[in-house]
């Protein structure tokens with residue numbers, strides 16, 4: 078049942094305010110400015126003993142893991158990184174007992190992720206699952222974890238589950254932070270930010286008509302470049318994946334900081350750039366990157382917290398806390414991918430060559 082929407086993708090994009098509300102529900106502890114995550118099976122002493130965090134997932138779940146890794150580093154100050162599970166499982170990785178491994182999967186059935194979890198457990202590692210489908214293989218195999226409560230996701234292209242997984246990571250990062258050195262004040266600040274998300278998502282989705290008009294302008298591009306740095310970079314990567322899988326337009330994501338080391342050579346009027354420009358301490362650096370692109374007659378669509386004069390168009394996203402901004406910045410880019418695909422007449426819920434869950438090698 079599409080509930081009045083023409084595609085599941087559209088329906089699922091519009092379910093996000095409600096979905097985020099669900100992942101937060103019952104978990105926030107205002108008294109201690111932290112969150113309760115009952116299913117983690119990780120007591121405060123275990124949490125303090127974690128020396129590193131390694132996040133494994135594929136596709137969109139891997140990108141949510143990259144955002145999650147940054148949140149864990151920022152809020153808990155634990156070194157963290159994400160890697161495609163499909164790579165990890167084939168490289169005879171060093172498995173370290175002081176590392177907390179986290180497997181991320183919407184379906185909970187992706188074979189590459191499941192195989193990575195099994196290999197880790199065989200080597201005695203502790204593995205948590207951040208999973209959407211309750212009772213799925215990865216959820217059962219993990220030592221503990223969190224459900225992301227996005228609700229059923231039907232479209233092959235993941236949207237609401239990405240957003241909810243990022244929010245789940247914010248909760249985990251806050252929890253790990255508060256067992257360590259994150260202050261009560263910062264804990265409160267993040268909690269307030271999390272509570273603002275559903276209304277801000279709804280506000281963002283009200284701009285759909287504007288995004289649709291922009292999508293019409295870019296739909297004839299043969300290729301698009303997505304740039305961002307630090308917090309904005311995984312957002313750029315996810316937006317690039319969204320666009321290519323649903324519209325079949327080639328897209329590439331690059332750190333804005335790396336432009337001058339190569340990709341600047343590609344800039345010309347026929348290659349539009351989408352720039353992720355959060356209002357954080359890298360704003361001036363991002364403006365400088367946009368200037369470099371403009372100087373070479375590149376078109377720019379900025380996703381930012383205020384109008385960007387260097388850009389041809391700006392999608393203005395409501396501001397939250399710096400650490401949580403990537404969550405909101407992903408949403409207009411889902412709409413951009415959706416409306417580009419719609420303008421091109423693509424099979425939105427079932428893009429060619431793809432399956433919702435990849436349960437084979």
Ligand code: M6R
Pocket residue numbers: 135136137138181182183184185186187190233234235236322431433434435
């Ligand atoms: O079910 P999972 O989260 O484990 O799936 C992982 C990827 O196959 C998935 O995210 C894929 O990249 C989607 N088509 C993205 O929209």
